[in-house]
Each structure stands twice: as structure tokens, then as C-alpha cells.
Amino acid sequence: MNSIVDYEIDELKALKNKPANLYYKGNLELLKKPKISIVGTRKPFNYTQLLTHQLAQKLSLAGNCIVSGGAMGVDAISHKAAGVDNTILVSPCGINYKYPAINKKLITQIEQEGLLLSPFDEDFKATYYSFVQRNEIVVALGDILIVTQADLNSGSLRSVEYAKKMEKDIYVLPHRINESLGTNELIKEGSAKVIYDIEEFINEFTKTPIQKENSDDFLEFCKTNPTFDEALLKYNSLVYEYELDGKIQIKNGFINLC
Template identity: 75%
Template sequence: MISTIDFEIPELRNLKKPIKKLFYKGNIKLLKKPKISIVGTRRALNYTQFATHQLASKLSFAGNCIVSGGAIGVDAISHKAAGTNNTILVSPCGLNHRYPAINKKLIEEIEQQGLILSSFDEDFKSTRYSFVLRNEIVVALGDILIVTQADLNSGSLRSVEYALKMGKEIFVLPHRINESQGTTLLAKNGLAKVIYDIDEFVEQYAKTPLKEEKEDSFLEYCKKNPAYEEAIIKYDSLVYEYELTGKIKIKNGFITLP
């Protein structure tokens, strides 16, 4: 069901032009949580995919809601790693469309468990301008902006421009020479800070006690005998840690307790 937000969202005061209407599907309470925006290329390197997943997953467990734009690549990885019940997707089209089609299943899961926002009427089809406004809203909603990979001509650098105008801190990942030259240039020019240690970075933005909460919730989760792939998405490296220490067992693609 598509509804209209009938209250002010303070973060959106930073937009260049006020939004007349904001439509949504899902859990509107996520707007009240601390939020971190993660964006980047559609063609993410293996390293970027891994690091993005680590960041989104751990920041989500630390009590932050992850905001992104629903595109393939970094956006989709961020939404999945955060858990579809703790992510906000800002759409470039009306909510009767699920764009891009390749992410249809992910978008449907976020509709049911997380939150999808759009500033366009329900049947509106995306245009060049609608992507621009989508990106601006993604940046505005987050307390900070993380760009995990972007080339010199990447659209993600437009998001950086918005963040700079809004006075938001920008963070990037370290990359090898000639990779992600856009984010490397941001760091070189002092416009972004580099994340060298993911756990240390996450600790700065932790809204809940990390280790105890993760351990307790994970063991409770395992009592339901979840699918291994689902557990990896939700709990990442904690699955491997518990398997190695004998706290859980994996059999026929499912997790059980000893």
C-alpha cells in the first residue's frame, strides 16, 4: 500500500528545493532511527563488495539504519547487508514501479520489511532529473555519507557535492592505484576521510553495545534453524566465528545448535 508522509522530516530541510509530497511503502518508524547513507558504483570490485557488505552489516548491527538508492552494485549490497528490515531505499520513480527490474525481489522485501521512499507520483517513470533528486534525498537522510567506490566521472560524486553543501562528513575506502580514482581524489584533496579499520570506524557510530547484542541475537536467531545463506547476509563473519568455535553447526544448508 502506498501512503503519503504527513509529518516533517528534519533531515530534508537540507534539500535545495522543498519536496511537495513524499510517498512511502513499509515501516515509517525507520525514519526516526540514526541513519547512514552508503553509495557507490554499479560495477563494484570484489574488494569493494566485501568492504561495503562489512560496513553496512556492522553499522546496521550498531543501531544505524542504512540508506541507499536501490541500484545494482554498491546500493544493492548495502541494502542486503543491512538487512531488509533496517534499510531505507529512495526510489527514482513512482512506487508502482520496481526499478531496476533486476532488483525486483530485493525491492519487494524492503517494501514488506524496511522502507521505500519516493518523491514522485505512483506511476511516474524515472528520468535523468529524478535520479538527481533521488541522490540528493539519499544524502540528506544520512547523518554521514560513505562512498565505497567511484571513478572520476561517477554519478556518486554528485552525491558528494550535495554532502559538502549540506555540511555532512564524507568517508571513503582506501583503494589501489588507478582504482576508484574519484574517491582517491576526494581523500587527496581533504574532502573525505579514509576508513582504514572498519571495526574502529563502526565503534564511532555505535548506537547499541556491539558484541553482546550481536552474540545474544545471533544465538536466538540460530534456535530457528535458519538457512546458512540467510544467516551470512544478516550476521556476516559471526557465522564463521561461531562455527569454528563449535557454538553452531551447519548441515544441509541450515544452521543448528549443538
């Protein structure tokens, strides 16, 4: 048998129709932390992938728990970057199912080290409505909502509508004209704030001293001429940051010091 949350979650009081039960696997202590919801497209641009990873990772290091919906794309990137032990995944199906199947390993890690939540009976299969209810809970749990990329008429914009009703601040990334039309429309109508500087934005939501990676260790690692994949697996977005700063060079799949 899966466990049911046996107390009222304050953040869910904002829901118009609260679920009768909330099933869970994992660490309920994460519900007590400051929480930030991150959502977006299932097919993010490389730019979106990089900045979503940086945002989720740095917000996590700054003491915030990252909430998302477990879908491919932005959701999965956010969960992974936050660290599976500091993220809450709200499922659109019963928690006996791993959906989507492509994220089965990630979902398993989160239920073991982080927190998996579902308002549906444990063997319930996802439906259109269950995705809608999942999205509403994701928004309700977060102190704010970040949408890193979204098309018009997308599920992410439905999440924005929930955030508006709950009077939560909405943040988006700046995108080029004719890209991420949904978030660009939010900027145009003044519904969302734009994250122009990640460090400045992170400082606004810092709850604990940010745990910075040891740059010396990373540079020492780069002296071994590792592959790009090896560096990315070990140091995540630090690889991209050092490349942008001109400290390393990626050539033919290998890392070199500049």
C-alpha cells in the same frame, strides 16, 4: 492508493528544493533512527563488495538505519547487509514501479519490512533528473555519507557534492592506485576521511551494543562441511571474516575447519 508522509522530515530541510510530496510504503518509524547513507558504483570490485557488506551490516547491528538508492552494486549490497527491516530505499521513480527490475525482489522485501520512499507520483517513470533528485534525498537523510567505490564524473560524486553543501562528513574506503579514481581523488583533495579500520569506525557510530554473531554456532555449522553458498546465505560476511582469521578454509566450494 499509496500513502504520503504527512509530516515534515527534519533531515530534508537541507534540500534546496524539497519535494511537494513524499510517497512511502513500509515503516516510517525507521526515519526516527540514526541514519547513515551508503552509495557507490554499480560494478564494485570483490574487495568493495566485501567491505561494503561488512560496513552496512555492522552499522545496522550498532543501531543505525542504512539509506541508499536501490541501484545494482553498492546500493543493493548495503540494503541487503543492513537487513531489509532496517533500511530505507529512496526510489528514482514512482513506488508502483520496481526499478531496476533485477532488484524487484529486494525492493518488494524493503517495502514490506523496511521503508521505500519516493518524491514522485506513484506511476512516474525514472528520468535523468529523477536520479539526481533521488541521490540528493539519500544524502540528506543520512547523518554521514559513505562512498565505498566511485569513478570520476559518476553519480556517486554528485552525491558527494550534495554532502559538501549540506556540510556532512564524507567517508571512503582506501583503494589501490588507478582503482576507484573518484574516491581516491576525494582523499587527495582532503574532502573525505578514510576508513582504515572497520571496527574502529563502527565504534564511532555505535548507538546500541553490537549484536555479535554466535561464533560457536558458526564453527559448529562449519563442522558439517557445508558448501560456500550455504554458509554465505546463513552467516553473510562472517564467512569471509573467519577465512581471513584463518579459522576456516574454503576449498573446491566447501567450508572446512582449519
